[in-house]
Amino acid sequence: MIKLGAIIGAVPSLQKLAEKELPITAAYKLSKLLKYIQPELDTFNETKEKLAKKYGVFDEFTNTYEIMPEHMATANNEITALLNIEVKSPDMIQIPLDGDLRLSANDIGSLEPFIEFKAEGGDDC
Numbered sequence: 001m002i003k004l005g006a007i008i009g010a011v012p013s014l015q016k017l018a019e020k021e022l023p024i025t026a027a028y029k030l031s032k033l034l035k036y037i038q039p040e041l042d043t044f045n046e047t048k049e050k051l052a053k054k055y056g057v058f059d060e061f062t063n064t065y066e067i068m069p070e071h072m073a074t075a076n077n078e079i080t081a082l083l084n085i086e087v088k089s090p091d092m093i094q095i096p097l098d099g100d101l102r103l104s105a106n107d108i109g110s111l112e113p114f115i116e117f118k119a120e121g122g123d124d125c
Contacts, residue, residue, distance in 0.1 A: 007044075013108075
């Protein structure tokens with residue numbers, strides 16, 4: 001199991017990794033991973049929007065909902081509870097490290113629940 005917050009936090013890094021040239025099997029598995037987590041992302045965004053409508057007012061200038069100050073703590077508690085929901089973990093993907101793959105330490109940290117990076121020659125990093 002994995003917390004929904006870990007999935008949400010990994011999305012930018014997963015998108016960055018998806019733009020990289022990867023071995024065909026790793027690219028295929030990454031594509032499947034992205035499709036696997038998409039329903040969780042959709043449900044999270046729908047629920048977050050419902051909370052914004054419940055606790056906020058619509059701002060026509062920004063086209064977004066602004067949470068009212070008197071509801072901020074409650075809304076934050078509900079978002080935190082949402083992010084702490086545990087969902088089924090996707091299968092781990094192995095991706096070989098080579099000189100062409102460039103990711104930040106933050107990217108690698110957020111990808112750890114999904115990606116196992118392998119040094120060339122099969123040794124763990």
